[in-house]
Amino acid sequence: MLTYDTTLQAQPPVSGTQMQSALRGLRIKSPYGYSTQHxxxxxxxxDQNAAQYQMQADKANxxxxxxxxxxxxxxxLQGLQQMSQARxxxxxxxxxxxxxxxxxxxxxxxxxxx
Amino acid sequence: xxxxxxxxxxxxxxxxxxxxSVFNNNYAQALAAGDPRANVKQYDRGGISRGAGQWQQAxxxxxxxxxxxxxxxxxxxTQAAAYNSQNQLAQxxxxxxxxxxxxxxQQQDAYAQAMANLQRRQQSLSMVGNLLGGLLR
Numbered sequence: 001m002l003t004y005d006t007t008l009q010a011q012p013p014v015s016g017t018q019m020q021s022a023l024r025g026l027r028i029k030s031p032y033g034y035s036t037q038h039x040x041x042x043x044x045x046x047d048q049n050a051a052q053y054q055m056q057a058d059k060a061n062x063x064x065x066x067x068x069x070x071x072x073x074x075x076x077l078q079g080l081q082q083m084s085q086a087r088x089x090x091x092x093x094x095x096x097x098x099x100x101x102x103x104x105x106x107x108x109x110x111x112x113x114x
Numbered sequence: 115x116x117x118x119x120x121x122x123x124x125x126x127x128x129x130x131x132x133x134x135s136v137f138n139n140n141y142a143q144a145l146a147a148g149d150p151r152a153n154v155k156q157y158d159r160g161g162i163s164r165g166a167g168q169w170q171q172a173x174x175x176x177x178x179x180x181x182x183x184x185x186x187x188x189x190x191x192t193q194a195a196a197y198n199s200q201n202q203l204a205q206x207x208x209x210x211x212x213x214x215x216x217x218x219x220q221q222q223d224a225y226a227q228a229m230a231n232l233q234r235r236q237q238s239l240s241m242v243g244n245l246l247g248g249l250l251r
Binding site for chain 1: 243
């Protein structure tokens with residue numbers, strides 16, 4: 001089975017570790033320790049931004065995955081087409097060789113039985 | 115003669131160092147903008163000392179700026195990562211296609227050579243066949 005995993009080694013944009021790190025970073029605890037309301041607003045916005053980030057990261061990973069799959073298919077198809085062409089060429093060559101032998105025998109036999 | 119190597123090193127995309135630098139700057143900017151002290155001045159009124167209301171509003175503004183700045187920092191970093199991934203994939207795909215096309219070209223060339231050789235042999239044998247056929251007649 002052709003996977004092209006060794007030739008198409010590009011990795012998805014956002015790994016699980018990066019995602020977790022970003023989600024933690026977006027839900028930051030204010031370094032200013034200023035007021036409850038300050039932190040409450042930050043918490044609410046942090047949750048909202050984390051959800052949006054996750055969606056954005058999922059979308060980027062999904063787009064990349066689809067591109068990689070298309071690339072794998074294109075390469076596999078191209079390779080199979082070339083193999084088919086090579087097989088056809090080999091058969092053409094073999095038929096031509098056989099035709100040449102038959103032609104020679106045919107000439108000789110037609111001379112003998114003329 | 116084809117001088118283009120199949121296994122060429124990839125053209126680098128956005129470097130890790132560059133990404134980290136942009137992210138760290140954006141992150142620091144977001145934290146600085148999220149300091150309530152940086153947001154209270156706009157609520158100052160001449161002749162009136164700052165009160166709890168101004169500080170409260172400054173705290174809310176600061177939280178919004180910090181959250182927005184952090185979201186931008188992470189979003190920009192993800193976009194850079196996506197660019198790098200797609201760039202690498204496109205290069206690897208192009209390299210693989212180049213190798214496939216080069217292989218196909220070599221196969222076509224070998225086939226053309228073999229057919230040409232066969233035709234030459236066919237011409238010689240045809241002449242021999244005709245001669246023998248005539249002699250035996």
